[in-house]
Amino acid sequence: MKHMPRAQNQIADALATLASLWEKGDQKLTQLVILMRSRIPCYEGLIIAHLDLEDEMKWYEDIRRYLEVREYPQSANNRDRATIRRLATQFTLAGGQLYKRFFEGLLLLCVTKKQSEQIMEEVHAGVCGPYMNGRVLAANRNKPINGSSGVLSINQYGNLILYSSHEMKVPVWSTNISMEVTYTCVAQLLESGNFVLVEDRSKRILWQSFDYPTDTNLPGMKLGLNQKTGIRRFLSSWKSKDDPASGDYLVEVNPTGSPQIFLYKGTKSYRRGIPWPLRSYVDLLNYSFINSEDEIFTSYSVVDTSVIVRIVLDYSGMMRHQIWREKDGKWKEYWSGPKYQCDTYAHCGAYGKCNPDRFNVRFECDCLPGYEPKSSKDWNILKDASGGCVRKRLESSSVCDNGEGFVKVEDVKVPDTSVAAWVAMDMTAIDCEKECRRNCSCSAYVSIDIPGRGSTGCLAWFGESMDTVYLADDGYDIYVRVDSLELGTYYFLGTNF
Template sequence: MDIFASVLLSSSLLLLYFVLSDAADSITQSQFISDSNGTTLVSKDGGFALGFFSPGNSNNRYLGIWYNNIPGKTVVWVANRLKPIPDSSGVLMVNSSGSLVLLGQNSTVAWSANSTKGARNPIVQLLYSGNLVLREENDENPKNYLWQSFDYPSDTWLPGMKLGWDLRTGLERRLTAWKSPDDPSPGGLSWGFELHNYPELVMEKGSQKYLRSGPWTGHFFSGMAELQDTPLYNFKFVSNKDEVYFMSEMIEKSAITRDVLNQSQLQYQRYMWLEEKKEWSMLLNLPKDKCDLYNLCGPNGNCIMGESPVCQCVEGFKPKSLQTWNPEEWYKGCVRSPQLSCQDKDKIEFVKFIGLKLPDHSWVEESTDFEECRDKCLNNCTCTAYINSDISNGISGCTMWYGDLINIQIAANNRKDVNSSKAVYIRMPASETVNQKEVKYMQKIMVIVIVVVAIAIVFGVLLIPYCICKRSNFRGEDLISFDFSNRATQRGLINKKRAGNGRNKEMELPLFSFSSVSTTTNYFSASNKLGEGGFGPVYKGSLLNGHIVAVKRLSRKSGQGWEELKNEAMLIAKLQHKNLVKLLGCCIERDEKILIYEYLPNKSLDYFLFDPIRHGIIDWATRTHIIEGIVQGLLYLHHYSRLQIIHRDLKASNILLDKDMNPKISDFGMARIFCGNGSQATNRIVGTYGYMSPEYAMEGIFSIKSDVFSFGVLLLEILSGKKNTGFYQCDSINLIGYAWDLWKSNRSLELMDPILGDTPPANVLLSYINIALLCVQENAADRPTISDVISMFNKEPTLLPSPKKPAFSFGRGMEDLGSSMRKAEICSLNDMTVSILEAR
């Protein structure tokens, strides 16, 4: 080997320079890479490089792969982790038997590829994905790898890399952290699949479990949905007799991401490269909190972040150490209370829990169906719980747990579909449960009772709300007359007499009981929570008919009360348009103020637009589609709805998106019914700073032009991907000022979101910017109507009028605005709505 290596080094050096000088992506058996002359392999797209490096402050040399175009040499794979080379003598080559080897001092082997097959005409190639492969040069199928680095990961998981097992060969693809930034040898932290009846990802610290993902539910890992909660990826999980693996593929091919295991921080971390900032941005870190730590609360303990203490006992259990249930005693867990009788099966029932990380140590019977599963668990005294094994492909098996339930956790940050969560059935005393059939029967009875009572109320003489709109004396505050302080009215259906074509017609809005809403949202559980705005949380729910809904529960501490609730309920119930959110009902029991809407899975526009990662998903076609939908919704509100509506709080967070990214205007709590084409004044100024027109913010005067101003701000944000408030550049105090600066200097195209690339035609983009600046002009009379805006979108830029100086663009901060306002507090930050009542 020594003689062969020496001869090869001397005879091939000149050839090496010619072959690799153009950043070659491969070498053959007659070529090599030498540390002494700094040669490297570079993938064809220039994304990755392979060569020699020294980590941190170390002088040792390693062969590795790193990002070629990112400063700082971020290494993603290391060959000789266990055997560093102390000097620059390293050489990577293909030996005479067709194997890939790394030679060090005195031509000793520092590392070799564990290839089971030799190659006649071997070629070593660095692929676009960062995968180093050894294959036959003339193989018609280039994916017939004899060896690949993706099968032997270091501390980094890249898109396209399988994490898991090849059961045919016994190969395990597992991440192991670097021991330190100076030492890439394997540390004590590892991450990979634990093989048992129900494979799951496990992080180990030494030989001890440190964190577990929970089993795959058919849609995501039961206790760690965050792993897949990144819209940049498509994730794939495979578990069969040949393979068990988890893999990701990039949706946005230009995005650069990596998942890395960090020994010093004891974390699994996901990063994305932000080219504009020249830095790595962390998207995910696990464990995210103490509840992710393995078995923190001991047997039968349930860890719930946000509770005090975080360790709680599962229903039907009590702390084992009753006198000292504190962090030092949590590991002891919980015990049954009362103890179950094994002989009397009639006193046993199984209680359904949704949103739990599935416990550890399960037993799977694939041939047992769901009903048999329950019977088997019932007939075995040691069986504590059971579930259906595979919800993605129908009922296909049974999983059971025996003895204590280990490592349970409420998946509080699980934003996935709660209907996709595994329902865990835990053995309980029958006296503490209600038969599920009886529950459904009682729910049907309650629905019938509610309908009967509602009919009686409708035909009774209870107060029926109505709105009389008179042009002569209409004021902005004159809303629908509806006495929510009347308890009888609260228990009735919300009705509204409609006037049209000389006839009265009643509109009815379904009223939900508090108990039904609680059941719908899994008792307002954290796992069902979609988000939280200025007025309270929003939960995801499932009605008895299977329809998914969004439940807005107004906080008692919020500024929104009966006035806003009745306004939103009555207005939305009367508005029917594809670009307006649908209100399905409300609940006003127990002093609760709850609205039930259609569920829109893609959340709100700001969720994508202002996120450094997600905003790349909404391309130019999607943005123009959203803009078109918003203007159509506003056109309906201003001109075509039976009651002319001024929204007064149009902003990115109030634009919801359905599964096809169709926009729907939401949140009508601040809206006003408007009569006439002029303007109205109010002492009650509401809205969001950055979106409010100047005449409204400073004088309380609003009109349809107030919404046009808000739309202009929103249009600039959609085009640029930046918030109006909090944006500072040049002498501008906000995005409006920056856009105006660019417009005056004929550099408007610089406003475009860089993520859009060359997609938007320049003339179209200029038209959109022109229209946006027309909408945010200081004087309301200068602004177009929303119907004018729609017609402008179809005109050439040269035919559009030139905008005048916009409002709120320079030099007037909150302090200056305050002198013109009744109170400085009436404005809010960009993501919070305010509602301030002023004395008349």
């Protein structure tokens, strides 16, 4: 005689269950019982099939009632009661919900056929189903499961666990939450596209997919840094059109200096957004940029909530803004970038300024006031400004305590703020200039209104000015430090740069 573990003896267990439910009576002929081997464990198939005609009654109600108050159905005979008691040992109650005990402490939520159909409909064809195309959450994107054998479950510690097969022996991913969980945990797919793990009774969110985006940014999703938890939220492109593994491009908030969004190619800066603080404006999308002690992040909402929008970082490094067209059942792209040479980070090099309006007219690069091209040949003949600019009269003239001043450069995306610092969050433009003048390392400054604070801040640069770009509508005026000769030239001409 050889002992067979329960996990390897499911057919015998199922047969014993059927036998305990069987009542032959006085009939001489009995109905043939057909057993089928299933690829996945199938415990309640017979009971569900039997109760489909009575869908108002939950198939597990007798088991639940026995576990709750130790009562049996009025029509139950001794054999029925024995069967209910035996089946009840395989179930447990938690938070008012009935769960089936499974391998390794996993609990499977018991639902009716109608509930299961509703769940599947919400997952595959609900509000987010056809729109997301599987892009928003790819937890195991670099360790894919071949075929459709994966199983997602919640274990006894409240963690979501993804297994590679129906045997549920090899975990490939887990939420790995460490907080103490008191009540039953439930996984929900919200209409926003956020997949959340919540404590059922308290509704406390233990984990959410919006904290771990892939290549798609949805309304309400935050990109940035939670300075309390240390969670970094960023976009990562696919490796190719058909491969969701991590690709070459990354969109992330850089919190150094004044926070700003960067598009990276590998470790190299590829494109830079407008730094904090953003000027508020209303378009199809309403952007916000939050910079507080707890969090630094950018997010967006849709002005018309009936419109479905997404922003996708594709495998080629393009940011694609798309809107869902219900009549076509397709996404329509309404904006994409980068599209101009000035969109490329530091296209005109150090101390250069790029003007996209000059494209196809004349060279799009200029040097900031008080600077000249490092290589005249590169700029004037080769039209290559990557070498940047250097200060004029570097050896013969000083910009420190020698009659120097500042020249205004109008309507620009301010230079890379990684080498800038906030002198003060409440300071007049005159005092801001004085503070920059006192420090010979201060190469430029800008006076900016701080949204929501009712004050004007002073931001100063203490390194190379990189990636200054002309922006007609959304730009700021910066003031660049020049020597006395350059200052006199601009005053004589009576112009700004």
